Each structure stands twice: as structure tokens, then as C-alpha cells.
Amino acid sequence: MIRVEGLRVVLRGSEILHGVSADFRGKHIVLGPNGHGKTTLFKAIAGLVPYRGIIEVDGRPLDRLRGATGLLATNLAEVYMLAPVSALELLFLFNNLAGSDPERAVKLIEELGVSRELLAKRKLWELSAGTRKAFTTAVALASDSRNVLLDEPFEQLDPAKKLRLVSELRKYGGVVIMNTHETWVLEALPDWEVHLVFDGHIYGPAQAGKLAKATLVEGKRDGALVTIETQFGQFSLIEEGGGRALTELLTLDRVYDFLSNMSLKRKLAHG
Amino acid sequence: MTLYLYLKLKGLTTDRSVLFWGIFFTLFWVLMWAYVFTQLKEPLPPREILEKIHKVNTALAYSYLGALAMGSVSVGLAMSVLTSSSAVAYATRFTRLTPARYLVEDFLAGVAAVTAFALACVAMVVAVNYARFGILVIPENSVLLVLYLVLCGILLYWFSRCIALAMLALGKPRLPLLNMVPLILASLNYATLWVDLENKVYALPLAPLLSLMVSAAAGIEPATGGWLSGDWLWMALARGEAPKPPCLLDAKLALLSTTVWASVFFVASLVLVRRARGVPVEELSTS
Numbered sequence: 001m002i003r004v005e006g007l008r009v010v011l012r013g014s015e016i017l018h019g020v021s022a023d024f025r026g027k028h029i030v031l032g033p034n035g036h037g038k039t040t041l042f043k044a045i046a047g048l049v050p051y052r053g054i055i056e057v058d059g060r061p062l063d064r065l066r067g068a069t070g071l072l073a074t075n076l077a078e079v080y081m082l083a084p085v086s087a088l089e090l091l092f093l094f095n096n097l098a099g100s101d102p103e104r105a106v107k108l109i110e111e112l113g114v115s116r117e118l119l120a121k122r123k124l125w126e127l128s129a130g131t132r133k134a135f136t137t138a139v140a141l142a143s144d145s146r147n148v149l150l151d152e153p154f155e156q157l158d159p160a161k162k163l164r165l166v167s168e169l170r171k172y173g174g175v176v177i178m179n180t181h182e183t184w185v186l187e188a189l190p191d192w193e194v195h196l197v198f199d200g201h202i203y204g205p206a207q208a209g210k211l212a213k214a215t216l217v218e219g220k221r222d223g224a225l226v227t228i229e230t231q232f233g234q235f236s237l238i239e240e241g242g243g244r245a246l247t248e249l250l251t252l253d254r255v256y257d258f259l260s261n262m263s264l265k266r267k268l269a270h271g
Numbered sequence: 272m273t274l275y276l277y278l279k280l281k282g283l284t285t286d287r288s289v290l291f292w293g294i295f296f297t298l299f300w301v302l303m304w305a306y307v308f309t310q311l312k313e314p315l316p317p318r319e320i321l322e323k324i325h326k327v328n329t330a331l332a333y334s335y336l337g338a339l340a341m342g343s344v345s346v347g348l349a350m351s352v353l354t355s356s357s358a359v360a361y362a363t364r365f366t367r368l369t370p371a372r373y374l375v376e377d378f379l380a381g382v383a384a385v386t387a388f389a390l391a392c393v394a395m396v397v398a399v400n401y402a403r404f405g406i407l408v409i410p411e412n413s414v415l416l417v418l419y420l421v422l423c424g425i426l427l428y429w430f431s432r433c434i435a436l437a438m439l440a441l442g443k444p445r446l447p448l449l450n451m452v453p454l455i456l457a458s459l460n461y462a463t464l465w466v467d468l469e470n471k472v473y474a475l476p477l478a479p480l481l482s483l484m485v486s487a488a489a490g491i492e493p494a495t496g497g498w499l500s501g502d503w504l505w506m507a508l509a510r511g512e513a514p515k516p517p518c519l520l521d522a523k524l525a526l527l528s529t530t531v532w533a534s535v536f537f538v539a540s541l542v543l544v545r546r547a548r549g550v551p552v553e554e555l556s557t558s
Contacts, residue, residue, distance in 0.1 A: 047364050048357045065364045072365050078357035082275065082368075084282035084350070096274045097366035125354075145365075 001025045001175060002045060002072075002147055007053035009040050016040045018200045019053070024147075027169075029189065029208055030179035032197035038179035039076075041197065042149045046074050057147060069099050073145035075136035075153060081124055088119035091139055098143050105142035108168065109135055112161050130156030141168055150178040154185070183247045186212035198228050206237070215243035275368060279380035283347050284387060292343030292454065293388045294395075297336055301395045304332045305403045316509055322406055324508045329400050329408045330488035331498055334481045335461050337392040341423055342457025344388045345431040348381050349450045352435035378428060385424035390417075411490035419484045426476060426529055427453060429536035436543035467497025469518045476532040479525030486520075493520035 007020040016037050032038050044051045047062055055062040057072050065071070080090050082097075091109075095102035106116055112134040124132060137153040150169075154162050166188050169176060178185075179197075186194065190209030195202050206214075206225040214237040220227045224236035237246060283289065309328060315321055362368040393410070401407050410416045434452050448455075460477040472478050472495040479495075486493035494516030498504055507514035 047360050062364070067363075067367055067369045068365055069367055074361070076357075076361075079361035080358060081354050082358040082362060083278040084286055084347070084354065085278045089278055089281075093274055093278050094366070097362060097368050099367065 001056075001058055002177065003054070003056045003059075004041070004045065005054040007041070007044060007051055007055065009037075009044050009049055009051045011040070011049065016200055017044065017051075020197075020200070020202045022195055022202050022205075024175060024177050026175060027172075027189070027192040028175075028177045028205070029185055029192050029194045030177060030197055030202075031183070031186075031194055031211075032179070032181060034181055036197050037200040038181075038197050039151050041202075042074060042076060042151050042177075042179060045149060046072065046076060046079060048076070048078065069097075070143070070145050072147045072149065073098070073140040073143040074149040074151070075133065075140040076149070076151055077124060077132050077136050080136060080139065084123065086120055087122055087124045087127060087135060088116065090124055091119065091135070094139055095143070098145070100143040102142075105139045108138035108142050111164055112138055112157065114138075128156075133157075134161070137165065141172060145174060147175040148172065148177070150176065152180055153178060154180060154182060183212075186247060196226055196228060198230050201229070203228050210239060211237060212247055214239055214246050216246055217243035273376060275373075276376045276380055279351070279377060280383055283344065283351060283380060283384035286347045288350075289344055289347035289388075292346065293340045294391060296343070297340040297392050298395055300336050300339065301332065301392070301399050304336065304396070305399045309403075311404075316511075320509065320511050322408070323511075324505070325400060325404060325406045326408050326411065327485075327489040327491060327504065327508060327514075329396050330410070330485045331464065332400075333389075333393040333396040334484040334488065335464050336396065337389040337420070337484075338423075338457040338460050338477060338481055339454070340388040340392040341385045341427055342454040344385045345427040345453030345457075346451055348384070348428060348431035349435040349438075349453060352432055353438060353450070356435075356439055381428040381431070382421060382424035385427050386417075386420050389420045389423060410488040412487045415487035416484060419480055419487060422526075422529055423477065423480055423484075426480070426533045426536070429533050429540060430456065430476065432540045433536040433543065436540055440543045463496035464499050465497065467495055467500060467518060469495050472496055472520070473524055473528040476529075479520060479528050482520045483522060483525050486522075492516055493522065493525070494518065495520045 002024040003022075005021045007017050008015060009017040017040055020037075020041060030038050030041065040049065043049045045055055045057070045062070047065070057065065057068075060068070060071075080094055082090065082093060085093075091105055092102050095105060109119070110116065114131050114134050118127075118131070119135065124135070127135065133153065133155050134157065137150055140148050140150065153165060157165065169178065169189065186208045190207070190212060192208045193205040194208050194211050195204040197203075203226045210225055214225055217236050217238055218233065219236065220234050221236040221238050224238045227234060227236045316324070359373060363370045363373055393416075397408055431453050434449060438449050456477060460475060460481055463472065463475070463478045463481070468475070468478070472482070482493040482495065485491070485498070491514050495518040497517065501517075503517060504514045
């Protein structure tokens with residue numbers, strides 16, 4: 001279980017997360033457009049960026065955690081770069097330090113389309129972004145940690161590998177928090193809880209299955225699954241009624257196109 | 272040896288850039304030293320004197336060229352601190368690599384890598400000297416020489432760490448040339464072969480130690496610098512006398528200077544680590 005309360009992160013003078021509070025138990029999707037603070041939220045939970053507020057992992061304050069093996073794994077690539085050696089050696093090193101089985105990680109990586117030989121030849125930062133993501137996601141899942149943070153795990157995977165990963169996520173025993181800007185995951189993982197992140201604020205949770213059928217309407221609506229405040233104004237996700245289906249947008253990056261179009265139409269209508 | 276220590280050491284000693292600067296670049300200057308800069312004029316002195324001259328000449332070569340090799344590894348060390356900054360923050364919280372274990376093992380790997388490259392330089396100089404002149408030169412006091420090399424390693428380890436953490440604290444992991452500062456420092460010290468800084472030499476972080484290395488390896492008194500300026504060194508050796516440096520280096524002061532500098536870099540590292548942030552892999556892959 002991961003709890004954040006009043007979480008603020010300031011990077012290079014600008015505040016990225018503005019007092020985020022959420023409880024993550026079970027399986028969660030953190031959905032939001034690119035550049036709105038999803039990855040920063042994960043980095044804060046993994047202890048990679050300075051923060052203010054409270055972060056607890058299984059009831060233990062992040063600040064006081066030392067040598068907590070099996071508590072939290074993540075697919076953020078930077079956490080694996082402990083030494084300037086090949087990606088395969090890093091895999092063995094990480095599993096050695098985390099006390100998990102490296103062969104399980106290798107098997108999952110191969111199922112995601114990355115060969116052991118390639119990992120033995122290249123350093124982690126020499127791999128393509130997609131290969132690197134498949135590598136780190138597999139290592140994180142194979143660690144069997146009680147909590148796993150997956151940052152855009154489907155990025156640059158082909159459909160078959162996406163399905164393989166979805167099946168791995170469904171059967172994972174611990175807490176999984178996955179962030180993405182792709183809306184198809186709502187249909188693929190309908191029983192997961194969804195938090196939406198916009199402009200450094202977090203909204204929700206709402207059930208993925210309901211959001212998969214939800215439509216996007218401008219303004220605040222009573223009984224909405226979620227109402228979100230953005231720089232272009234408010235919008236709500238509602239179960240019934242008009243508007244555009246959330247999954248039609250394919251990626252949440254298009255929410256702003258939708259809202260700015262609505263805003264433009266309204267201005268034109270009012271002359 | 273733990274897997275972390277082994278892989279860190281392996282990474283530092285097999286990095287292509289470090290191998291280029293630490294071995295090939297150094298070897299080039301070793302060859303230049305032996306085949307271009309070292310000229311023996313006829314008539315040659317008696318064998319015993321000739322061997323002593325070679326002993327001093329090779330000691331100067333591997334001490335000062337060794338500084339360049341060690342500086343190269345230090346550049347690799349600084350880069351490894353940059354690339355592993357986020358990984359260390361994560362691993363010390365969520366794996367068996369506790370902060371204390373990390374500090375000890377990273378220090379051991381860093382010092383071992385620097386010392387290994389310095390010893391490789393010693394071996395290269397001895398081998399090339401033998402190939403060129405047929406004289407096998409064994410250091411006068413090998414134990415003391417290795418001890419000084421390890422001290423160089425410790426000094427350069429904390430210096431590299433300090434540089435890398437400064438880059439992280441400034442938020443500029445790709446700042447041009449800053450990661451090359453250890454190599455620049457080594458080159459500056461190399462200049463003291465020709466320039467005698469006299470008592471000002473103690474203000475330089477590495478130069479006094481290099482002079483002590485020459486002294487231990489060649490069995491002569493240490494100079495504050497200017498080994499190759501004037502003929503005081505070679506003339507005395509040719510006469511079969513012990514060379515008297517124009518300005519004698521105080522070994523105790525030299526060691527004190529090294530200790531003070533290493534402590535300064537150590538403390539600065541501790542201060543800077545609080546201000547440093549991790550570097551995302553995307554930022555490193557384009558650097």
C-alpha cells in the first residue's frame with residue numbers, strides 16, 4: 001500500500017505536483033496527458049526527487065526506509081544504472097541486491113521481445129527507448145515486490161507484447177500502480193481503479209470499466225465520475241449522456257484539443 | 272568480493288573512454304618518452320650508473336604519466352557518480368545495498384580502479400624501457416610506491432566525486448568539460464616536471480605525492496618540482512652522485528597536504544550530496 005498526502009514537488013524552480021493526496025491499494029492506473037506530473041509522482045514515491053508532504057510505503061515513511069528489500073520496485077530506467085556495465089549484468093546485479101530470481105526476469109524480457117544477447121552486448125542507455133522500457137518493466141515485475149510502480153509500461157510495445165504484459169499485470173499479486181496516457185488500458189483492465197492527473201493535481205479514483213464507457217463533457221456535472229479543473233476550464237467524465245467517449249481520444253494528450261475546440265466553438269457562437 | 276563491487280570495478284576498468292585515455296593515450300606518451308625524449312649520448316657511463324639513470328628516468332615517466340592515467344580513470348569515476356545518482360538513491364532504500372555498504376564498496380572500487388591504471392602505467396614504462404634499452408628497472412621501494420599510488424587513488428576518488436556532485440548540485444550534468452577536470456588537474460601536475468613551484472607545490476592536490484613516488488621508486492631525494500629543468504638531476508647521476516634537488520620536498524608536509532586535500536574533497540562531497548539530484552536516463556543518453 002502506498003499513501004501520499006499533501007505531496008509537493010518543485011523541480012528547477014517550478015512546482016510540478018501541487019499537494020497531491022491519494023491512497024493506492026490493489027491495482028491502479030494513473031491516467032493523464034504527458035507532462036502533467038505522472039512520472040514525477042512516481043519519482044517522488046521511489047525517492048528520486050526532493051519533495052514536501054508525506055509518502056508512506058506499507059505504512060513506513062519513505063524518509064526512513066533503508067535496505068527495505070521487496071518493498072517497492074519500479075521500471076524507471078535510472079534506478080537500474082548502478083554501474084557502467086551491460087544491461088544483462090545490471091539485471092543480475094539488481095536481482096542480487098533485491099534478492100529475486102534473475103532468470104524469471106530474463107524469461108519475461110525475452111517474452112517481451114528482447115534477446116538476452118542484446119542485453120549482454122549493450123549498456124542500458126545504449127538500448128532503444130522501447131527496449132529499455134521492456135527491460136525495466138520485466139525486471140520490476142519479476143522482483144515480486146509488494147508494490148510496483150510502472151511508468152508508461154506499454155510505450156513502444158507492439159500489440160502482441162502489450163497483451164502479454166496485460167496478462168502479467170492481471171496476475172501480479174502485489175500493489176501495482178501504472179501510469180499511462182493511453183486510454184485503451186481502461187478496457188483492458190476494467191476492474192482497476194483509475195486516478196487522473198492533470199496540471200499536477202490528482203483526481204479520482206474511478207473504476208476503469210466505468211471510465212471506459214464514460215463521455216467527456218464541458219463543465220461540472222452532478223453525478224459525474226470525475227470532474228477535472230484544467231487551464232482551459234472544467235470538464236466532467238459522465239456515465240450517460242452526450243459528449244465524446246473518453247476512449248475515442250486514444251490518448252489523454254487530446255483532452256486539450258477537445259477542450260480548446262469546445263472553447264473556440266463557444267466563442268464563435270457568442271460572436 | 273560482492274557482485275556490486277565486482278561490477279563497479281569492471282565497469283570502471285573496461286569503459287572504452289577510460290581505456291582510451293588511461294591506456295592508449297598514456298602508452299603513446301610512454302613511447303614518446305622512451306623513443307623520442309630519452310636520448311643517451313656516447314660515451315655511455317658505466318653500467319651501474321646507467322642503470323641508476325634509467326631507474327630515475329622510468330620513475331619520472333611512470334609517476335607523472337601515471338598521473339594522466341589516473342586522471343583518466345577519475346573522469347570515468349565522475350561520470351559513474353553522475354549516471355548512478357538516481358540508482359543509488361533508490362537502491363539504498365529498497366535493496367540490500369545500504370548507504371554504508373554503498374559508500375564502502377564504491378570507495379574500494381574507485382580506489383582499486385585508479386590504482387590499477389597507475390600500476391598498468393608502471394608496467395608499460397618498465398616494459399617499453401626494457402624493449403628500448405634492454406635494461407629491466409625494478410622500483411627501489413615497491414611497497415612505498417604502491418602505497419603512494421593508493422593515496423593518489425583516494426585523493427582522486429574524492430576529487431572526482433566532488434566534481435560529479437557539484438555538477439548534479441548545479442543541475443548541469445552535461446556541463447561541457449567539467450567532468451574532464453580530473454584529467455586537467457593531472458595535466459597541471461604533469462607540468463611540475465619542468466616547473467619548480469618550490470614551497471607553493473604543497474598547495475597543489477597531487478604534485479607533492481608524485482614527487483614522493485619518484486623518490487620511492489628511484490631511491491633519490493624528492494624535489495618540489497622542476498625535475499627536468501636545468502641539468503642538476505642528470506649531471507649528478509652521470510657523476511655517480513646522489514642528486515640534490517634545488518628545493519627539497521618535505522615528505523611530512525607532502526603527506527599532510529594530500530590528507531588535507533582529500534579531506535576537503537570528502538567534506539565537500541558530503542555537503543554537495545544534499546544538494547544533488549538524480550539524473551534521468553534520457554538526459555544521460557544524449558550526453
